[in-house]
Amino acid sequence: MKKICIVDYDAGNQTSVKRALDHLGIVSVITADPDAVRHAELIIFPGVGHAGSAMQVLKARGLDAALIDAFRRGTPLLGICVGCQILLSRSEESDTACLGFIEGVCRRFRPTDRALKVPHMGWNAVEVARPHPVLKDLVSGDEVYFVHSYYPAPADERRVFAVCDYGGDFAAMIGYRNLFAMQFHVEKSGPVGLNLLKNFSEWDGVYAE
Amino acid sequence: MLSKRVIACLDVRDGKLVKSVRFVDTKEIGDPVTAARAYYEDGLDELVFYDITASSDRRNIMIDVVEAVASQVFIPFSVGGGLRTGEDCRRVLEAGAEKVNLNTSAVARPEILAEASAAFGAQAVVLSMDVRACVATTQTPSGYEIVTHGGRNPTGIDAVAWARRGEALGAGELVVNSIDADGTRAGYELTLTRMITDAVTIPVIASGGAGLPEHLYEALTVGGADAALVASMLHYGDYTVPQLKTFLHEKSVKVRMR
Numbered sequence: 001m002k003k004i005c006i007v008d009y010d011a012g013n014q015t016s017v018k019r020a021l022d023h024l025g026i027v028s029v030i031t032a033d034p035d036a037v038r039h040a041e042l043i044i045f046p047g048v049g050h051a052g053s054a055m056q057v058l059k060a061r062g063l064d065a066a067l068i069d070a071f072r073r074g075t076p077l078l079g080i081c082v083g084c085q086i087l088l089s090r091s092e093e094s095d096t097a098c099l100g101f102i103e104g105v106c107r108r109f110r111p112t113d114r115a116l117k118v119p120h121m122g123w124n125a126v127e128v129a130r131p132h133p134v135l136k137d138l139v140s141g142d143e144v145y146f147v148h149s150y151y152p153a154p155a156d157e158r159r160v161f162a163v164c165d166y167g168g169d170f171a172a173m174i175g176y177r178n179l180f181a182m183q184f185h186v187e188k189s190g191p192v193g194l195n196l197l198k199n200f201s202e203w204d205g206v207y208a209e
Numbered sequence: 210m211l212s213k214r215v216i217a218c219l220d221v222r223d224g225k226l227v228k229s230v231r232f233v234d235t236k237e238i239g240d241p242v243t244a245a246r247a248y249y250e251d252g253l254d255e256l257v258f259y260d261i262t263a264s265s266d267r268r269n270i271m272i273d274v275v276e277a278v279a280s281q282v283f284i285p286f287s288v289g290g291g292l293r294t295g296e297d298c299r300r301v302l303e304a305g306a307e308k309v310n311l312n313t314s315a316v317a318r319p320e321i322l323a324e325a326s327a328a329f330g331a332q333a334v335v336l337s338m339d340v341r342a343c344v345a346t347t348q349t350p351s352g353y354e355i356v357t358h359g360g361r362n363p364t365g366i367d368a369v370a371w372a373r374r375g376e377a378l379g380a381g382e383l384v385v386n387s388i389d390a391d392g393t394r395a396g397y398e399l400t401l402t403r404m405i406t407d408a409v410t411i412p413v414i415a416s417g418g419a420g421l422p423e424h425l426y427e428a429l430t431v432g433g434a435d436a437a438l439v440a441s442m443l444h445y446g447d448y449t450v451p452q453l454k455t456f457l458h459e460k461s462v463k464v465r466m467r
Contacts, residue, residue, distance in 0.1 A: 016305060019280050049330065117410055119332055121381070122211040122435070123254055123465045143212060143465040145285060147307075147332045165210060188285050188307065190249070192467070 004028040004201060005040030007067070009057040011082060012048035013187065020187040024194060026201045034066035042201065043067070043075055046187075047082030051106060051150070052094035054082050064099065071101055071179065076205035078134075079181030084174065085152055087181050093150050102176045104154035111167040119149045126162040126172045126184075132207060134180045134199045135161060135173070144172070144182075144189035151183055158209065178205035212465045213429045214254040214436035215453055216414060217443050219244060221290075222261045224270035242277045248443070249282040251450040254465055256282065257310060257384075257438065260290035272304045279305025287335055295324045302329055310384065312337040313357045316364055319378055326379025335414075336380035340368045340401055341388045353401050360388035368401065369408045376409045383409060384438065386416035394420025394442065402432030414438050422448065422456035429462055 004021060006014050008030045021028040021044075028044070029036075037043060045067065047054055058064045071077060079087050086098040091106035098106070109118045123143040128135055151170040154160060161180075162173035174181050180200065186193040220227040225239040245256055258278070260271045268291055275288055288301045289310025298309045309329075315322050315336055325334045341360055345352035353368035372383055385405045387398035397415045406413045412435035415428035425437040442448050457464045 015303070016279065019305065020283055023280065023283070114410075117412060119381070120211070121332055121412065122214060124211050139467075142467060185285075188283055190252075190284050194283060 001027055002041040002201070004042045004044055005037055006030045006044045006046060007037055007063060007083075008032040009047075009054060009061060009063055011046055011054060011057075013046050013080070013185065016185075016187045017044055017046045017080065020194060020197055021201070024198050024201070026198070032061055032063070034062040037063060037066040038069045040070060040075055042203075042205075043070055043077045044080065044200075045077060045083035045087075046080045047084075047086070048147075049082055050093055051082055051086050051091035051098065052096040054086055055096055055098060058086075067099060071177075074178045074205050076200065076203045077179050078200045079179070080186055081148060081183060084181035084183050085150055087174070087179060088152055088154065091150060101179055102152075102154050102159050102174060102181075103156060104152065104159070106150045107153045108150050109166065113167055116167045119147055120151075120166050121147045124164050124166065124184075126164050127169075128162050129160045130158075132161050132175060132180065133203050134175070134196060136199045137195055138162075138192065142192045144184040144186065144192055146172075146184045148183060152181070175207060177207060210463055211435070212254070212463045213434075213457065214414075215425065215450065215457075215464065216255040216257055216436050216438045217248050217253055217450075218257045218259060218416070218438050218440045220259050220261055220440075221271065221274060223267055224262075224274055227261065241274055242281060244444075245278050245282050245286070248450060249284055252454060252465070252467075253284065253450045255284055255436070256286035258286065258288045258290075258306075259310070260288065262291065272300055275301055275304035275306050289335070289337055293321070295321070295328055298325050298329065302333060308333050308335050308382070310335045310337045311380075312339065315375070316355060316357055316366070319374065322375060322378035322380050326381070331379050331381035331411075334380050335382045335384060336372075336375035337384040337386065338368060338371060338375070339386050339388050340398075342398075342401075351404060353404070356388055369404055372405045372409050376411050380411065382412045382414065384414045384416050385434075386438075387418060390418030391416075392441075393418050396420065396424040397428040397432060397434075397437070399427055399432045402428055402434050406433035412436065420447075422453050425453060426457060426460050426462060429457070
């Protein structure tokens with residue numbers, strides 16, 4: 001069985017992600033070592049908190065370069081929450097320059113309806129936009145657990161694999177080549193989330209557009 | 210649109226469940242982890258663990274419970290009771306809880322809300338308010354005041370003013386627990402719930418008094434709450450999580466069904 005490398009950059013939820021993988025019987029290790037990330041078989045890039053401080057820690061540990069190498073090598077890579085957001089070119093959060101694996105911006109929710117609170121926190125449904133190996137057995141209408149104030153807005157709508165409605169549709173899952181990313185907390189999204197993690201663990205990183 | 214949440218509250222003392230829970234078979238009575246897993250598998254949206262351990266030197270047991278729950282239950286959960294400092298909060302969050310529930314400690318020292326919010330984010334900080342109806346005065350114009358120690362200690366703090374202050378200090382969510390309704394199973398205190406949901410912009414969890422599925426429906430509609438907290442109606446086996454969810458779904462309340 002392949003081993004998943006969980007990138008440790010003080011982003012908070014790496015332990016929760018590891019517990020979910022342990023529960024599924026998937027082998028994983030939490031590491032801050034750039035070389036381990038560079039040569040990983042699969043990578044999970046978790047995250048809670050601020051895009052700006054996340055990028056700072058990544059750079060300080062040399063993990064940004066390691067992730068770039070891994071992306072170029074075709075390593076299957078899963079971003080979660082802030083780890084999803086900083087795959088884009090830029091985030092509106094402190095106007096941060098991000099990794100730029102997927103062209104686009106991470107935008108702040110600015111709902112016109114006062115009943116829609118920010119952060120968007122709780123269970124909400126996702127609608128599949130286009131099929132992907134990681135989405136096996138996911139059904140449109142399945143609910144997942146979100147906690148976020150910013151959302152990914154890829155420039156190319158072909159990068160969007162699922163949307164969620166919160167005062168209008170936003171991209172809940174994005175992907176490009178060997179990258180896949182989820183804005184919600186897949187590790188806290190019940191059986192639906194566990195299934196997505198299992199699918200990722202079995203993915204070879206190939207996506208035929 | 211976000212789903213309305215059904216949240217179960219489990220009271221824990223010295224690492225054991227205080228009330229028995231229907232799902233737990235005889236040999237495992239009193240294990241909060243087993244009960245939590247059963248509710249999770251039944252489709253519950255979130256859990257609250259309230260640690261009522263009396264002596265502070267036995268609080269480490271709760272950390273073990275939190276770690277065990279986090280290893281088996283893959284929905285968000287919060288932990289309250291006995292959290293007095295930022296360090297107390299950090300330990301619970303690092304053990305795997307999503308949120309901390311602050312109640313008495315926030316009344317005693319409101320700054321803990323701001324400190325916890327700055328350190329862990331507003332989404333991780335829940336202000337839990339125990340409220341009792343009182344005579345409306347200039348000090349308590351809403352006619353509801355904050356009480357502590359299970360209702361024994363009135364504080365003279367107005368409930369609506371406290372909710373607003375909690376939000377301003379950085380709480381990401383409020384639990385509004387009616388001490389008057391608690392244990393009656395006659396329904397949530399809807400006037401109070403509505404008063405608080407109208408006063409703040411953060412999510413509000415209605416608590417105290419749930420006995421029938423209709424009560425959850427009322428709290429989530431008339432009361433305007435984002436979530437309904439239940440305890441005995443689930444623990445004593447009167448209803449199951451799917452029964453509550455199906456009832457709400459059939460009444461057109463958006464809830465997570467799968």
